[in-house]
Amino acid sequence: MSAIEMRNIVKEYGDGFKAVNDVSLDIADGEFMILVGPSGCGKSTLLRMIVGLEDITSGDMLIGGDRVNEKAPRDRNLSMVFQNYALYPHLTVFENIAFPLRLMKGISEDEIRRRVHEAANMLELNEHLDRKPANLSGGQRQRVAMGRAIVRQVNAFLFDEPLSNLDAKLRGQMRTEISRMQRRLGTTTVYVTHDQTEAMTLGDRVAVLRRGLLQQVASPRELYEQPVNMFVAGFIGSPPMNFLPAMVDGARLKLPFLEVEVPAAAAGKVSDGQLLIAGLRPDHFEDARMLDPEKRARGATFRAQVDVTEWLGDSQYAYLPFEANPEVARQLADLAAELDSEALRSQLIIKIDAMSRLRENHEG
Ligand code: ATP
Numbered sequence: 001m002s003a004i005e006m007r008n009i010v011k012e013y014g015d016g017f018k019a020v021n022d023v024s025l026d027i028a029d030g031e032f033m034i035l036v037g038p039s040g041c042g043k044s045t046l047l048r049m050i051v052g053l054e055d056i057t058s059g060d061m062l063i064g065g066d067r068v069n070e071k072a073p074r075d076r077n078l079s080m081v082f083q084n085y086a087l088y089p090h091l092t093v094f095e096n097i098a099f100p101l102r103l104m105k106g107i108s109e110d111e112i113r114r115r116v117h118e119a120a121n122m123l124e125l126n127e128h129l130d131r132k133p134a135n136l137s138g139g140q141r142q143r144v145a146m147g148r149a150i151v152r153q154v155n156a157f158l159f160d161e162p163l164s165n166l167d168a169k170l171r172g173q174m175r176t177e178i179s180r181m182q183r184r185l186g187t188t189t190v191y192v193t194h195d196q197t198e199a200m201t202l203g204d205r206v207a208v209l210r211r212g213l214l215q216q217v218a219s220p221r222e223l224y225e226q227p228v229n230m231f232v233a234g235f236i237g238s239p240p241m242n243f244l245p246a247m248v249d250g251a252r253l254k255l256p257f258l259e260v261e262v263p264a265a266a267a268g269k270v271s272d273g274q275l276l277i278a279g280l281r282p283d284h285f286e287d288a289r290m291l292d293p294e295k296r297a298r299g300a301t302f303r304a305q306v307d308v309t310e311w312l313g314d315s316q317y318a319y320l321p322f323e324a325n326p327e328v329a330r331q332l333a334d335l336a337a338e339l340d341s342e343a344l345r346s347q348l349i350i351k352i353d354a355m356s357r358l359r360e361n362h363e364g
Pocket of ligand 1: 013014017019038039040042043044045046194
């Protein structure tokens with residue numbers, strides 16, 4: 001186990017393009033760090049530089065306090081799990097897991113057997129040790145790849161989108177298994193994903209990247225509640241945050257269809273008449289018809305036409321089209337010209353508590 005320190009890491013490809021641009025990031029000993037961001041943001045490149053599969057253009061990479069820039073991958077003592085599993089098809093599950101141990105000198109056959117069984121136990125692979133990878137399901141193959149990673153003591157585990165080839169249910173299951181395994185072994189882990197559910201549920205901390213630049217490094221909760229910029233605000237959270245043009249009017253914040261008090265967190269940081277973009281998370285909306293009058297009076301209410309609803313079991317989403325409100329649509333169009341297009345969504349999504357809806361049905 002070891003801490004990983006990155007100091008001003010740059011990866012420049014031949015044409016001068018910087019896939020990773022001046023990234024400094026400290027990963028503590030035993031920490032579970034997620035690297036997340038949209039396709040092409042440089043997260044895999046960064047991971048590959050930790051492992052040594054990619055040269056570092058400039059900056060320092062330290063593992064356990066040692067500078068490893070020039071060290072070959074095999075001398076860094078790391079385990080990597082790939083998206084495509086990278087198993088040996090001609091070897092059994094047992095031999096696939098045992099493989100890294102066979103490359104090491106001085107490990108007895110008994111010791112290999114003991115360690116493979118220990119890893120297989122943890123991953124519920126005991127019954128499949130004699131099978132070849134071709135005769136396993138996708139989830140089982142991924143487990144074998146993980147077994148191979150955990151069978152020896154390493155400085156860190158590195159995962160590159162390990163669950164992308166699995167269906168949604170299995171992904172959820174494997175997520176909890178990886179989390180449990182990491183906690184049990186306490187090994188420093190770096191995990192690359194573009195899936196923000198994985199990012200939010202697995203990591204102690206999450207590093208958000210965009211176009212090679214580190215945007216924010218924080219706990220999942222802090223990313224959600226205190227994003228440092230619109231990119232992080234829009235990227236973290238599903239459905240995404242809504243962005244609306246807003247104007248400060250004294251102690252009030254005027255939005256296209258409602259008016260609220262300037263939030264306490266923003267008080268003192270904004271000035272009268274200032275034009276802003278307000279971010280509203282879907283879960284901050286409630287269906288006013290379901291609220292008691294006192295609670296309703298405390299909030300800001302507005303009338304809206306519902307375009308589409310999505311039923312999710314424990315809640316439902318209501319999509320309110322801006323087109324139904326020409327004034328909002330116009331203001332958003334003006335705003336879109338100033339912002340990059342990723343920042344704006346054409347629809348406002350409102351999450352409604354399903355239980356309230358059921359109550360209404362009963363009363364009705
Ligand atoms: P994805 O989620 O799609 O895998 P990523 O965030 O992992 O994306 P990287 O694979 O790290 O992205 O790539 C970062 C950028 O570097 C991309 O724009 C990619 O096109 C570019 N890139 C990667 N490898 C090379 C290369 N060998 N030569 C030139 N550019 C490259």
